[in-house]
Amino acid sequence: MPDDFPIVDAHQHFWDLERNYHPWLCDPEPIAFRYGDYSAIRRTYMPSDYRVDSAGHRIVKTVHVEAEWDRSTPVAETRWLESVAAEHGLPSAIVGHAEPDRDDIEEVLAGHAASPLVRGIRHKPAAAARPDEARRGAKGSMDDPKWRAGYALLERFGLSYDLQTPWWHLPAAADLAADFPATQIIINHTGLPADRSPEGLAGWRRALQEVAARPNVALKISGLGRPGLPWTVEANGPIIRDAIAIFGVDRCMFASNYPVDRLAGPFATIFAGFRAAVADLGEAEQRLLFHDNAIRFYRL
Incomplete structure (x- = not known):
């Protein structure tokens, strides 16, 4: 793959902590976070910072995914990002936040959809902390x-x-996905394979296989950091290759999750790892993973 290969970063974040309220970044008490201590990213991060981190890579477009903005005003994040894009040229598209079970969900979705940059929403549904605690039907x-x-x-x-x-x-x-076949689902962060034990990875693979059977589901390969451990292709390459084998090269896309994944490794390390993990694929297949699929799924 040539060094000037075009990349669409399908998952990244901006925040201005001097102007806007992100509780997890602004409140004195940190939250329980899957990467552990995240104090290093509790500072403003804007397109100029992203361009420094991604220097040396031909980033042609980015998709901004909601960054845990004040949940009382989810559409305000979209309006702020429109101004950021107008001034800085990034992001190229927005995934806003919406809770499907909030009483004013129709108004929130209409507010997001009014923006020409918005492509979808993200929400983290109620979830169990462990596989053996998972139950269907929770509020x-x-x-x-x-x-x-x-x-x-x-x-x-x-x-x-x-x-x-x-x-x-x-x-x-x-x-x-089966009940709403016209709505595209994009799974974030590789399905969160945090437990790297043989049993944990076997469960992760089975779950991916079940959801990959639905044609309206795609997968973002990102968010592969682990607390206190560096991002390495030795650790993450097998995960990446398994995910692609399950979903196929036409339904996967790479993403930085920056600046959050700065806690796991430098931008260059992560993207070099992505490239190394798929080095045996042809250039057309690599282009799908790094560029074309994100263009298609996010209508860029």
């Missing part, structure tokens, strides 16, 4: 009738759904 989950009633509105507004959930809830996602 706020993908099975909840009120949640599903809000989700059903995505088709009317022409919006896709970015799903971030532990892999043990992907069977519910498979049913959601």
Whole structure:
């Protein structure tokens, strides 16, 4: 793959902590975070910072995914990002936040959909902390009738759904995809394979296989960091190759998750790892993973 290969970064974040309220970044008390200590990213991060981090890579477009903005005003993040894009040329598209079971979900979706940059929404449904605690039908989950009633509105507004959930809830996602076949689902962060034990990875693979059977589901390969450990292709290459084998090269896309994944490794290390993991694929297949699929799924 040539060094000037065009890349669409399908998942990144900006925040201005002097102007806007992101509780997890602004509040004195940190949250429990899957990468552990995240104090290093509790500072403003804007397109100029992203361009420094991604220097040496031909980033042609980016997709901004909601960054845990104040949940009382989700559409305000979209309006702010429109101004950022107008001034800085990034992001190229937006995935806003919406809780499908909130009472004013139709108004929130209409607010997002009014932006020409918005392609979809992200929401993290109610989830169990461990596979053996997973139960179907919980309030706020993908099975909840009120949640599903809000989700059903995505088709009317022409919006896709970015799903971030532990892999043990992907069977519910498979049913959601089957029941709403016109809505594109994009699974975030490789289905969160945090448990790298043989048993954990076997469960992750089974869950991916179940949801990959639905043609309206795609996968973002990103978010592969682990607390206190560096990002290495030795650790993450097998995960990447398994994910692509399950979903196929036409339904996967690479993404930085920057600046969050700065906690796992430099931008260059992560993208070099992506490239090394798929070095045996032809250039056309690599182009799908790094560029073309994101263009298609996010309508860029």
